[in-house]
Amino acid sequence: MAKLMKRYHPPGTPPGTLARRERHKLAAPRMALVNYDESHFDEIEDATPAQVAQFRERGGTTWVHVGGHPDVEQLRELGTLLGLHALALEDVLNSGQRPKTERFDGQIFVIASLPAVAGGSIVTEQVSLFLLENAVVSFHEVASDVFEPVRKRVREGVSWLRGRKADALLYALLDLVVDHGFPVLEALGEQIEEVETGILRAADRQSLNTLHRLKRGLLTLRRMLWPQREVLNSLLVEGEGLITDSTKLYLRDCYDHTIQIMDLIEAYRDMTASMLDIYLSSVSNRLNETMRVLTVIATVFIPPTFLASVYGMNFDRGAGPWNMPELGWAQGYLALWAVMLITMIGMLFFFKRKKWF
Amino acid sequence: MAKLMKRYHPPGTPPGTLARRERHKLAAPRMALVNYDESHFDEIEDATPAQVAQFRERGGTTWVHVGGHPDVEQLRELGTLLGLHALALEDVLNSGQRPKTERFDGQIFVIASLPAVAGGSIVTEQVSLFLLENAVVSFHEVASDVFEPVRKRVREGVSWLRGRKADALLYALLDLVVDHGFPVLEALGEQIEEVETGILRAADRQSLNTLHRLKRGLLTLRRMLWPQREVLNSLLVEGEGLITDSTKLYLRDCYDHTIQIMDLIEAYRDMTASMLDIYLSSVSNRLNETMRVLTVIATVFIPPTFLASVYGMNFDRGAGPWNMPELGWAQGYLALWAVMLITMIGMLFFFKRKKWF
Amino acid sequence: MAKLMKRYHPPGTPPGTLARRERHKLAAPRMALVNYDESHFDEIEDATPAQVAQFRERGGTTWVHVGGHPDVEQLRELGTLLGLHALALEDVLNSGQRPKTERFDGQIFVIASLPAVAGGSIVTEQVSLFLLENAVVSFHEVASDVFEPVRKRVREGVSWLRGRKADALLYALLDLVVDHGFPVLEALGEQIEEVETGILRAADRQSLNTLHRLKRGLLTLRRMLWPQREVLNSLLVEGEGLITDSTKLYLRDCYDHTIQIMDLIEAYRDMTASMLDIYLSSVSNRLNETMRVLTVIATVFIPPTFLASVYGMNFDRGAGPWNMPELGWAQGYLALWAVMLITMIGMLFFFKRKKWF
Amino acid sequence: MAKLMKRYHPPGTPPGTLARRERHKLAAPRMALVNYDESHFDEIEDATPAQVAQFRERGGTTWVHVGGHPDVEQLRELGTLLGLHALALEDVLNSGQRPKTERFDGQIFVIASLPAVAGGSIVTEQVSLFLLENAVVSFHEVASDVFEPVRKRVREGVSWLRGRKADALLYALLDLVVDHGFPVLEALGEQIEEVETGILRAADRQSLNTLHRLKRGLLTLRRMLWPQREVLNSLLVEGEGLITDSTKLYLRDCYDHTIQIMDLIEAYRDMTASMLDIYLSSVSNRLNETMRVLTVIATVFIPPTFLASVYGMNFDRGAGPWNMPELGWAQGYLALWAVMLITMIGMLFFFKRKKWF
């Protein structure tokens, strides 16, 4: 449950306060620094704020990436150095924020949601991005180096980013974050398919629990990815001056991807809802079948049992000729068996024809 | 399940990359080339990119149609030749895209969704269309020549297209794609009607499965055709300079057709939902009827069986005059039968009047 | 089912094609012609296109009404004569269109939906209206002369239309079409009331089927009348130049009626949904009651039957004093009956107090 | 059911026709006339149209209130006298109209909906208001003098209305109509609370019917009060020239009340829906409990009855030593009772521990 909550300050804390409530053990932060233009590429794997200032003076595009939960002190230093807005830094620190785009004076701040599969269940990790004049600052609350593919292509000089500005780098990072949704959904889709096969074979309790887990995962995804559409839309609208028209074309493509992901999520939700229906209907069908068969068995034995009880009565045959004369017939017992068997078979036949079992 | 996913690059792939992930065996592409104006009509059934350039220089309207999954190399060549945007070409290659209209500089790119029935289930095939200055380029991911009716009419000179520009050709192709929805929905409608008849006659498991299949088909259709409305709307708004006012009137008519198709889909969805209700209520009714009849049979036999058990007791009649004197009565046995029959008939009569069976 | 589909051309048919797919036997068309102004009124009951031209030259307002499915040839002739747009004529021919308003150059084309009760079920008939400079052309796909009340009032000179332009006539016809919804809904309301009474008295299968039929009728009505709001709204917005301000006041009144009709339909839908709930709950209640009573009967007899079985055992009373001494008691039989009756009555009393039957 | 329908003319009736369809016996109308300004107050309890004209000439604010269904002739006379629009008068006569605001030239016409409790069920009564230059005309379809509190305050000179224009009077009347929703909803809330208590105590049929009645009442209220928001909003927008800015502040307050009422209605709807769930779940729970207890009783007696039947068999003990030797044991009968009791108690204990009853 706790993961539904964003981290929050106690009500009444002044805005822009950079204090962390240490509820969870956090990964140590690591700052990777890159500076490139068409002709050069420099990189420091574990940089200090001082190095950031040096790199930025060189011209070209500077990219600062902080992986893991940033240190409050370091964050404040970085904020002062690059002029990052205090409210934005507060959101970087208190992860679990809803995706949003904010335009401060001379900078764009983007919070995006990176879907991932951790320990069998779906989680979303916060990625925070600042677009400055000629720099991008990115934060990822998890230490894993999710942006390495981009850095590698830039390092090897094969990337189209080398010839472009910082806004193209922002796009490249956002695109990577958004596209992470596809493999996560593919994995989810395979699990849904498995559960479906399971339910059609045998509607057991296990499948129901898996189904509920998948539904909750889809809900989480939808809640965190839905505002991502708005993030990209806002970038297109509010990017004036920081985002070039050619980059906007690419962002529009990225926007289409967010819509496709929402479409997929909706389709999966429809499918899980429909599977729940199938599950419930087959559970109820199975019960009905069982009860019907059992009741038919019971019912078939009732009239013969009645007859047997009748001929177990002790009426005094000597008291008169009408007192149970059947008991004295030579073929009485056989005749009774015949009657009983015919009754039972007749009932079975009748019930079968009525499709009662 | 897999068909829900659009094909996607691994996250982090640079935008506009033309690389195909070969998961499915694809149909070999075939490029048909047409050039016409009011006075002439030229056609090459299996053209090369070089011929495209030649045709285009002749003036008139040039129409390039690629059926089947296009070859990456061929696509790149065609893109360079005609100035098609790289992001658009990427969408052509990665089929399963959501319908959309995009305006690039001097060209309009449209993705539409062609509904079809393949192997008993409903699929949608991607059709990609480029409207250039005096040319239309169309891609259909399946090799079947869906646009032949248009080409035939142009070839025979009976089409009103002969006297018009490329924008009218774009309309003609889009109209054909949209109108393909009608026969598909008609087929679906007939299946729904069949299932309905089946359910009213006998609510069996088979009907339920067909119903679920139809519901899923409708969901797929809705998901793929819903954005088609927006496609046509965007064309009307963003077509400035490439689409003439008289063609816009026709596109508005085509827009009305997309709305009619969505209306039909909604109506069918309401009907399948209502049929599911009928199914569940008649399954439950049938069970109830069965259980009630069986329980009535059982209940009717219970009091006589009790009486028979009573007169099967072995109380010592010699021990006193009150010990089961009935056993010694001359008509005792007959009287008991009468009591038992009257009880049973009375109960049946009572239950019948209460409409319990 | 088929009536859900609008009639459509095979995909790929050129736009504006006036060809009819003869699936249904259609009523022969009949063209009524009226010309009036404040001072005169002329009328031809079964007119030819030539007469239309004559009438129009006289000045005043000309009203051409075609009842029944129009003849393709006649329609083309009329279209040429009055300058009706080809796309609009196609919609007139292919009935089952969704209501809409379209503005062509110098003319307004309106499709409206006339609700009617035919053979016990609700249908909607297409009415197509053209508003020209000083003429109205109306088409009604059914031969019944639905507009006779308007014509009669104009003929007798008592109508306010006599002193007004063609736009007032358009309003009068639309108002009549819209107001036809009220008696249809009143009839529907009475049927719903009947079914409700039926369901509260006895929740039988028959009521359920009627309920489903009514629900489907309401769905059809809603689907066909919902866009009618938009029709009237568009007329108010796009009528510039053809519709005067004073007529707009009347159209706004007519618009209010479409909203009232939608309100009623929604209210009826809520009521049918609520009645379905009552039906299901009373069916399930009735079953529960039955099963409970039967089970109580069965349960009440079980302990006495057990006791009777016990005293039917054959333990050898001579083998010892503890072997069924009750059988030898003088009052044993009576005592047992007492025990059995007390048990049964006690159980009935207990179950009654627990409200189990 | 009939009360869902507004009164309507037969389709084809010309607009603005003042004819009443006499379906219901109507209350005789009574016209109250008031004229006031800061310094004087005149009043006629049962006025004639001629007196209206006299009063209006005196200056100040004139208020004409017609309680009960107005007489057609009187209405026409009043309409002519005060210049009320014909379409508006038609709506006054055909009560059951949806609330709306209409701006005619120099006058504002408002239909509002007055919720009331009549004979235990919720009804809404139509209140029609005209705001003219220096006069307000109000119609209330019921004869009860709902506006007396306002008149009394004006008469006694304690009202702030004395120093204001007619628009303030319009506000005062509208505010009274809107605020009538609060006591009605309070009464409804108390009924809902009662039903809730009833359902939690014993989920009987009676509660269900009350619940359905309350739900329908809420639906009616919502349908009639929902458009009231729009009424007040339109007044704020379209009041230009007739409504002063200071009155607009008050109307905004009144608008907030309509929203609060809609909020309450939604909250009550949620509560009734939730109570229906509780009802159904407790009915089903009660049935389940009953059936389970009965089935447990039956099941507990089945094995002992079987054993008793076994020892009631007549195998010939003389035929061999293995034929029912138990019958000859001295303690056989007692041992069997012990076995039977242990079985029954064991089963009860087992079922209890499993929480089966």
Next chain:
Amino acid sequence: MAKLMKRYHPPGTPPGTLARRERHKLAAPRMALVNYDESHFDEIEDATPAQVAQFRERGGTTWVHVGGHPDVEQLRELGTLLGLHALALEDVLNSGQRPKTERFDGQIFVIASLPAVAGGSIVTEQVSLFLLENAVVSFHEVASDVFEPVRKRVREGVSWLRGRKADALLYALLDLVVDHGFPVLEALGEQIEEVETGILRAADRQSLNTLHRLKRGLLTLRRMLWPQREVLNSLLVEGEGLITDSTKLYLRDCYDHTIQIMDLIEAYRDMTASMLDIYLSSVSNRLNETMRVLTVIATVFIPPTFLASVYGMNFDRGAGPWNMPELGWAQGYLALWAVMLITMIGMLFFFKRKKWF
């Protein structure tokens, strides 16, 4: 139920009437007064209206906070002194208002909703705020000093508010009110988690009631907090002249918090809905399991009981060789036991394999 209703005047009460309907015993009001700027801080804990006037003359920012239900007389005095609008004061008095922002001439009036947990259930308390030229007036209907954290920081001079205007104080108070939602939702989340654990362990009636209580709490929260978004949005739009741009950035942050709170509420609602499904399905599963096991027990005993009845019949073995010769066999009794045991074990085995119990 009563707490759903806002307090209201009887319909017909003039607007702006400051009269309290004394239905509940109210907390005595207490007025705290603060005046500060960058260099000084003055404070009176229990102030009189006269002191308010004095403080305001000093310049700087004046903050008047009234905790508890204000006295009508005091309120009127305060209103006159500070020029607070009469309609706003009426809303302060009649608590239970829906959150809203209103702009009067030279002042902004905000009603916000403070969520709190009182006696185990969720309540919302009304906070009313006025923003004047250089002053903020706040009302909290409960006596608890909810704004003390803000006052303390200002008093100690550590707050950024010291260097800012009254609009920043308004933000600080609103932010505190909004952020109070987070701990309330956290508490709610923990309760939901508890209930979930409870339901998965044992679906008892208790859990269902808790679930319904939680659902109702969420509904209340949603109803009261939903309009809070609009409050902040309106502040951003209508604050012109009273709210500076830098404060707007902070209000936007606060707006994001209201959205996050709504997101959380929606997520919790989804979770409670899903838990109700699980509850119902596990109740029904448990019943099914019970009934199936009981029915299996009953069914297994039926055929042996029938056989025992058969051999309890009294056919006269002397009447012929076919009359129950089994009774005379030496091993007859043993053989019958064998048959009965085999039947029972066979049935159990069969039912087990069919997974019927």
